[in-house]
Amino acid sequence: MTERLYYTDSYLREFRARVTDRADGGRRIYLDRTAFYPASGGQPHDIGAIAGVPVLEVVDEGERIAHIAAAPPQTHAADEVDCRIDWDRRFDHMQQHSGQHLLSAVFVERFGIATVSFHLGQDDSTIDLAAGALEPARVLEAERRANQAVFENRPLAVSFEDAAETQDLRKPSGRTGELRIVSIEGLDRSACGGTHVSRTGEIGPVLIRKLERVRDTVRVEFLCGGRAIRRARADYDALARVAQLFSGSLDEAPTLAAAQLESARQNDKLRRKLEADLAQYEGRELYAATAPAGDGVRRAERRLPSGNLENLRAVAQSFTAQPNAVFVAALDDPPAVLLAVSAGCGVDAGTLLKAALAQAGGRGGGNPRLAQGSLPSRDALEQVLAQVRRF
Numbered sequence: 001m002t003e004r005l006y007y008t009d010s011y012l013r014e015f016r017a018r019v020t021d022r023a024d025g026g027r028r029i030y031l032d033r034t035a036f037y038p039a040s041g042g043q044p045h046d047i048g049a050i051a052g053v054p055v056l057e058v059v060d061e062g063e064r065i066a067h068i069a070a071a072p073p074q075t076h077a078a079d080e081v082d083c084r085i086d087w088d089r090r091f092d093h094m095q096q097h098s099g100q101h102l103l104s105a106v107f108v109e110r111f112g113i114a115t116v117s118f119h120l121g122q123d124d125s126t127i128d129l130a131a132g133a134l135e136p137a138r139v140l141e142a143e144r145r146a147n148q149a150v151f152e153n154r155p156l157a158v159s160f161e162d163a164a165e166t167q168d169l170r171k172p173s174g175r176t177g178e179l180r181i182v183s184i185e186g187l188d189r190s191a192c193g194g195t196h197v198s199r200t201g202e203i204g205p206v207l208i209r210k211l212e213r214v215r216d217t218v219r220v221e222f223l224c225g226g227r228a229i230r231r232a233r234a235d236y237d238a239l240a241r242v243a244q245l246f247s248g249s250l251d252e253a254p255t256l257a258a259a260q261l262e263s264a265r266q267n268d269k270l271r272r273k274l275e276a277d278l279a280q281y282e283g284r285e286l287y288a289a290t291a292p293a294g295d296g297v298r299r300a301e302r303r304l305p306s307g308n309l310e311n312l313r314a315v316a317q318s319f320t321a322q323p324n325a326v327f328v329a330a331l332d333d334p335p336a337v338l339l340a341v342s343a344g345c346g347v348d349a350g351t352l353l354k355a356a357l358a359q360a361g362g363r364g365g366g367n368p369r370l371a372q373g374s375l376p377s378r379d380a381l382e383q384v385l386a387q388v389r390r391f
Helices: 087-111 136-151 225-245 253-289 310-319 349-359 378-388
Strands: 014-023 028-031 048-050 053-060 065-069 080-085 115-120 125-129 156-162 178-184 188-191 206-214 217-224 298-306 325-333 336-341 363-366 370-374
Touching: 087 115, 087 125, 087 136, 087 178, 087 188, 087 206, 087 217, 087 225, 136 206, 206 225, 217 225, 225 253, 253 298, 253 310, 298 310, 310 325, 310 336, 310 370, 325 378, 336 349, 336 378, 349 363, 349 370, 349 378
Parallel strands: 298 325
Antiparallel strands: 014 028, 014 080, 028 065, 048 053, 048 080, 053 065, 115 125, 125 217, 156 178, 178 188, 206 217, 325 336, 336 370, 363 370
């Protein structure tokens, strides 16, 4: 059995332990005692070194904890070894995990909303709340209350209690026997095996950044401590660059950006109208310049090497708005075809093109006046074009 030193001292950075067993060619190391935290409860594992060899992963195997090293250390069973925790990573995890307890407690205290799950990621952390929606005002209130508790520098304490006698837990444990309880004075009591700071002041600033609906819950993305400071700095720098682009101040940036977006929308609307007008003109001009065939039908064809056929759709519709007209458009890459016909010319574009596409292994369809489809190859495209040109 491995003695878990992190249960009673999250601040232990270096320790000595005896090697009790090894596996996987010596890379999987078991110790009689360890301060390395294994991945559990939404918190990632620690890293560090054993006998100078990097520890890459820590695995909870029930009674024992396995330390996966980058290479077999030069040790033997029963040897005592020097062990070191990567403190920067550990303390970051302590800030995020304690911040999660604080945020979860605040959502219960203020709004009666329970936390369903927790995930501590490499860049940010999340809690899933048992709520169908979460108003922005409640998010701001939860963030404000959590930071207030940080400023109050409340103690966090670890205790061990019998599950049958434990009361006032934020979330029922469902376990029997001895429970490890992490408490925030006057605010929270939770069964937890993770590593935590000793006072809320060490959590540092709490920053909620994003909400996302996930099935029947609301996922809250948050950062604490050093992560929150780095993210706030990155957000500030990004906003400063935006303000600089608009030649304005940070406070003016949202208004200036909104004005630019509105201008872009208006310009895009005008562009689309001009393109539609131009397509109408091109279609009519093309119709006038196309001589009727012996059957009195005017046929036009356009082909593009790449892109899409949307630019030719309006031209095709304008061309076939005139009587006795057929317009064919083709695209080489990716292979595609469009067929438009005028009303009363005796051709059903949708039926005709759908049948031709099916024979060539393509997909598509449409209505009697306009149809479009895609094909698997240039050869298939040529096959379809050969069929539609007969009409």
